[in-house]
Amino acid sequence: MAFGYVGSMRARPGHRAEVVAILLEAADQIASAGCSLYVVGVSETDPDLIVVSEIWQSREHHAASLRLPETRAAIERAMPMLTGEFTGQELSLVGGLGVPATLS
Template identity: 55%
Template sequence: MFGYLASMRTTPGHRDRVIALLTGGVDGLRALGCTLYLVGASATDDDVIWVTEVWESREHHEASLSRPEVRAAIAEARPMLTGDVTSAEFTVAGGLGI
């Protein structure tokens, strides 16, 4: 299993809109090989979003990024982001719900 963790900073006042874009198309993710997709708002910073993803494989994750609806959401969110993004890939070892 392939895991991906990211944080992103939005421009002030845009966090909720970006969260809506990130969570708007989650219904079809399971069919694409996603087993966990979690979007969270930072409890300590009003402009930070955390995203945790678990996929059957890296290839499943990469394929999801080429879907038109995903590309459209990314394009819409991009102007509301500062560019301050961190990310990490990991191999899933286990856990509750996995």
């Protein structure tokens, strides 16, 4: 079953745009790693909050992507700009509207 992940992270004040830029660069690289959706959003009322919603072919694809050198390099660049406050929710996807075809 397709794997979903919804995660949030908190940037240090003034650094959210830089972190978002790193996340968007990463988005270009992960399609080939089994990611079919990677949506980056920011809160308008909480100026440091970033939320990412992801769909992967499987939990294993997601886990393997975190070990890729380019992913590790991106994480290393972003970490000093983050407070360390993360949330994450792993999900089994059951369907919906506009879900990429790789899900079915």
